[in-house]
Amino acid sequence: xxxxxxxxxxxxxxxxxxxxxxxxxxxxxxxxxxxxxxxxxxxxxxxxxxxxxxxxxxxxxxxxxxxxxxxxxxxxxxxxxxxxxxxxxxxxxxxxxxxxxxxxxxxxxxxxxxxxxxxxxxxxxxxxxxxxxxxxxxxxxxxxxxxxxxxxxxxxxxxxxxxxxxxxxxxxxxxxxxxxxxxxxxxxxxxxxxxxxxxxxxxxxxxxxxxxxxxxxxxxxxxxxxxxxxxxxxxxxxxxxxxxxxxxxxxxxxxxxxxxxxxxxxxxxxxxxx
Amino acid sequence: xxxxxxxxxxxxxxxxxxxxxxxxxxxxxxxxxxxxxxxxxxxxxxxxxxxxxxxxxxxxxxxxxxxxxxxxxxxxxxxxxxxxxxxxxxxxxxxxxxxxxxxxxxxxxxxxxxxxxxxxxxxxxxxxxxxxxxxxxxxxxxxxxxxxxxxxxxxxxxxxxxxxxxxxxxxxxxxxxxxxxxxxxxxxxxxxxxxxxxxxxxxxxxxxxxxxxxxxxxxxxxxxxxxxxxxxxxxxxxxxxxxxxxxxxxxxxxxxxxxxxxxxxxxxxxxxxxxxxxxxxxxxxxxxxxxxxxxxxxxxxxxxxxxxxxxxxxxxxxxxxxxxxxxxxxxxxxxxxxxxxxxxxxxxxxxxxxxxxxxxxxxxxxxxxxxxxxxxxxxxxxxxxx
Numbered sequence: 001x002x003x004x005x006x007x008x009x010x011x012x013x014x015x016x017x018x019x020x021x022x023x024x025x026x027x028x029x030x031x032x033x034x035x036x037x038x039x040x041x042x043x044x045x046x047x048x049x050x051x052x053x054x055x056x057x058x059x060x061x062x063x064x065x066x067x068x069x070x071x072x073x074x075x076x077x078x079x080x081x082x083x084x085x086x087x088x089x090x091x092x093x094x095x096x097x098x099x100x101x102x103x104x105x106x107x108x109x110x111x112x113x114x115x116x117x118x119x120x121x122x123x124x125x126x127x128x129x130x131x132x133x134x135x136x137x138x139x140x141x142x143x144x145x146x147x148x149x150x151x152x153x154x155x156x157x158x159x160x161x162x163x164x165x166x167x168x169x170x171x172x173x174x175x176x177x178x179x180x181x182x183x184x185x186x187x188x189x190x191x192x193x194x195x196x197x198x199x200x201x202x203x204x205x206x207x208x209x210x211x212x213x214x215x216x217x218x219x220x221x222x223x224x225x226x227x228x229x230x231x232x233x234x235x236x237x238x239x240x241x242x243x244x245x246x247x248x249x250x251x252x253x254x255x256x257x258x259x260x261x262x263x264x265x266x267x268x269x270x271x272x273x274x
Numbered sequence: 275x276x277x278x279x280x281x282x283x284x285x286x287x288x289x290x291x292x293x294x295x296x297x298x299x300x301x302x303x304x305x306x307x308x309x310x311x312x313x314x315x316x317x318x319x320x321x322x323x324x325x326x327x328x329x330x331x332x333x334x335x336x337x338x339x340x341x342x343x344x345x346x347x348x349x350x351x352x353x354x355x356x357x358x359x360x361x362x363x364x365x366x367x368x369x370x371x372x373x374x375x376x377x378x379x380x381x382x383x384x385x386x387x388x389x390x391x392x393x394x395x396x397x398x399x400x401x402x403x404x405x406x407x408x409x410x411x412x413x414x415x416x417x418x419x420x421x422x423x424x425x426x427x428x429x430x431x432x433x434x435x436x437x438x439x440x441x442x443x444x445x446x447x448x449x450x451x452x453x454x455x456x457x458x459x460x461x462x463x464x465x466x467x468x469x470x471x472x473x474x475x476x477x478x479x480x481x482x483x484x485x486x487x488x489x490x491x492x493x494x495x496x497x498x499x500x501x502x503x504x505x506x507x508x509x510x511x512x513x514x515x516x517x518x519x520x521x522x523x524x525x526x527x528x529x530x531x532x533x534x535x536x537x538x539x540x541x542x543x544x545x546x547x548x549x550x551x552x553x554x555x556x557x558x559x560x561x562x563x564x565x566x567x568x569x570x571x572x573x574x575x576x577x578x579x580x581x582x583x584x585x586x587x588x589x590x591x592x593x594x595x596x597x598x599x600x601x602x603x604x605x606x607x608x609x610x611x612x613x614x615x616x617x618x619x620x621x622x623x624x625x626x627x628x629x630x631x632x633x634x635x636x637x638x639x640x641x642x643x644x645x646x647x648x649x650x651x652x653x654x655x656x657x658x659x660x
Contacts, residue, residue: 034559041559152559160561169539169575172625176543177363177570179313179354184625186310186336194538194625208309218537219576226589228537228576237626241334 011060011159014046016080018066018073019100019128023145024091025049025065031148038152041159057083061158063151067093067128069100074125074134081135086158089131090151092144092256096216099144101128101259128259139164144214144256147199167198170218170228171211175202183210190238190252194218195229195262212255217262231266239270246273279476281484282491283466285346288320291429291468292392294481300390300427303359305349311336312352314359317392324349331437331618334627347393347431347461350440353623355546356398359389360422361405361570367418367553368566382565383421390427394455396448397440397617399430401546403454407609408549418568427474430455434462434498436506439618441631444509447615449502460495467495510631512612516603518638523595527637532591534626539572541620541628542597547605547613550578573597598630598637 015025029050031038038044045055062084068074081087089095097104103111108126112119131137141150150166157164171193175182183205184191191210193202197218204211217229231253238244238252247270254267283291295302305312307324317323328348330337341348366382394402409419433440433449442448451458456475460467467487470476542548552571557564571578573596579587587593605613614630621629 037559153556156557156559156561159559160557167577169572169577170537172538172540173543173570173572173575176353176540179358179363181309181311181313182336182353182540182623182625183309185334185623186338188335191625194536194540224588226532226591228590230533230536230590233534233536233626237334241627 010041010043012045012055012058013042013061013063013155014057014059014080014084015044015049015063016046016065017049018064018077018094018131019069020066020091020093020098022049022065024094024143027090027145027148027151028063031152034148034152038155042155059084060086061155062087063090064088064094064131065090067097067100067130068134069103069125069128070123071125072123077131077134086138087131087135088139088141088154089137090141090146092142092214092216093128094131095140095142095260096257097128097130097259099256099258102254103128104259105254130259141166142197142215142257143199147201150199168219169198170194171196171198171200171202171205171215174198175205178202178206180205183208188242190242190244190248192234192252195231195234213253213263214256216257216260229262231262232269235266235270246270250274279470279479280487280492281468281479281482282487283468283482283484285344285461285464285466288346288466291482292317292320294478295390295427298388298478300388302390302392304392305352307338307349310338312338312349314352314354314391320346323347323393328435329437331439331622332627333439333621333629334624336622344464345461347459348435350433350435350437351395351398351617351619353544353619355544355617355619356391356394356402356428357405357546357548359391359426360402360419361409361549361551362418362422362568363570365418365568366565367568369563370566371563372561379566381417383417386421386425388425388427390429392429392431392459394428394430394451395433395617396430396451397442397445397615398546399428399451399454400442400445400447400615401617402428404547404609404611404613404615405549407611408547428455428457430458430471432458432460432495432499434460434502436502437618437622439508439621440506440616441508441510441618442616443503443506444511445612445614445616449506450499460499462491462495462498465491467491508618508631510602510614510616510634512602512614512634514638515612516606519599519603519634522637523599525637527633528591528595531628531633532589532594534628535590535594536625537574537590537593538625539574540623540625542572542574543570544619544623545601545613546615546617546619547601548572552577573600598633602630602634 092098104127112122154164183189189210192213193211196211196213197215199215219228235249238249250267250270253263302317303314304317304323306315323346327338368379369382370379409416430451455471458469470479550571551568553568555564574593579585601613
């Protein structure tokens with residue numbers, strides 16, 4: 001990650017899209033005033049969403065949006081990796097497979113038959129997988145979409161030769177710092193905040209809504225006995241105290257980041273209880 | 275009691291108190307109904323206060339309900355103690371700028387603001403006193419905290435109703451405000467009994483031209499506060515602390531509670547005494563300047579237990595044990611007092627309702643081994659399914 005130390009000229013930035021909705025790329029454009037600063041600090045050489053000037057690699061920083069859902073993309077990500085010194089995934093799709101990873105539990109052929117008049121035209125893998133299952137990823141940004149301040153911070157750190165870090169604590173920590181009333185305790189909503197990674201700024205609880213886990217599990221996808229996130233306890237509380245039926249508990253965890261291990265395992269537990 | 279002045283303010287004249295404070299340059303902060311609870315916010319008129327509302331609290335659950343009464347202070351408390359007014363959740367400490375040679379660091383002390391808080395409870399005052407001891411200790415006086423603390427005028431309300439989660443009586447902090455306030459109110463039907471607890475409070479009272487307190491009202495107020503104390507069923511027996519908790523470091527109950535604990539940090543955020551913080555930089559893209567910011571942190575976060583090269587508290591069990599042992603035991607060694615004031619917030623605002631007044635006796639009694647082992651086995655089998 002220290003490969004960018006003391007650059008002779010502005011680092012070259014490229015932004016790539018795979019299976020995604022473009023929302024994370026739009027978050028870059030939404031940087032507004034900071035976008036100008038970004039353009040001064042970096043040479044944005046490949047960003048089809050923003051410019052038709054698409055320059056070849058190599059690139060110092062490659063931002064990758066989207067998951068791998070086709071054979072073609074599974075090959076394309078290899079060439080992106082080869083051209084990039086630092087590869088950063090941006091958003092839930094690239095980092096965990098995204099909402100489209102719901103197909104991992106379904107019959108892709110049946111979907112094709114149901115949706116398309118000519119299903120034989122559709123060439124698609126039966127799974128949606130995160131970038132890290134295909135190539136080495138240097139840093140992951142979570143969220144659907146990413147939080148633009150986090151992106152700016154990671155780029156700032158990289159340009160400065162600093163190891164980037166974003167907090168992995170629960171949403172609750174930020175929610176309480178901001179003084180919001182807990183929607184789980186005061187309204188009985190099945191909020192995923194206690195097991196979800198911070199970064200969004202607790203925007204859903206701030207609006208009286210329950211967090212649906214779009215930043216993925218707190219403390220990342222780390223796993224092991226006794227480590228956070230304790231999805232088991234929260235899921236049991238949803239069921240026993242908030243009276244969610246098993247399929248509702250399952251759906252809480254099988255959402256935007258349903259394919260990432262702690263959430264995937266929890267949804268499977270509740271699938272077995274149906 | 276330190277106060278030497280009492281008076282009666284008809285509740286219909288409460289606005290006068292607010293007006294006098296306004297004239298003296300205070301921003302008045304009180305409990306206001308928001309999103310199913312109360313939060314501290316700027317009060318402009320008495321009607322902003324939660325008149326006729328009451329809170330019901332139990333482990334992991336908080337509900338407001340409206341009553342027919344004209345009670346002004348019927349809501350005991352929300353998630354927020356007084357902590358945020360002195361130990362800010364997000365406090366910029368330094369503005370650092372790069373210079374040709376080295377850098378400059380300019381302290382960013384908060385603007386001193388006069389804030390009058392109306393509706394603080396005895397447990398809140400106890401929490402504030404403990405925070406004062408931590409942040410205003412001579413050798414390590416925190417100027418940011420001190421600046422905020424200086425402008426604070428505290429109007430306490432004596433509790434005449436206990437929540438099911440309250441245990442201030444056993445922690446000897448309430449329900450009557452004994453010290454640490456400028457004014458204290460007791461709401462008795464249509465009247466407010468006011469007493470002063472500081473020079474500033476006395477001075478303000480003398481300007482309110484109150485009718486003299488009657489013996490009858492004082493007795494009635496005392497009776498209601500006593501009844502509130504008597505109605506508290508929850509208690510925390512801390513007579514064997516700190517030592518007893520140190521001796522159960524390997525108790526199986528820690529595993530059991532860790533199976534329920536989310537490590538979400540809520541208990542520490544709502545605790546009036548928890549003071550852990552972290553600092554972060556917010557550099558600009560050109561790396562010419564950064565703000566050095568202090569943020570509320572918690573012993574339940576991953577990084578809190580991180581020392582060079584190693585996390586000394588990786589598991590939830592490590593973290594819960596650290597929190598409870600510090601709060602109830604080593605806090606006594608460190609500060610000469612328990613870190614718990616008996617407000618019950620950590621019980622209510624724990625999303626899964628973990629109750630320290632249940633955990634402590636379980637940890638200190640040896641006879642629960644078998645049931646714990648069973649619950650553990652259940653927990654493990656659930657995990658295996660995943």
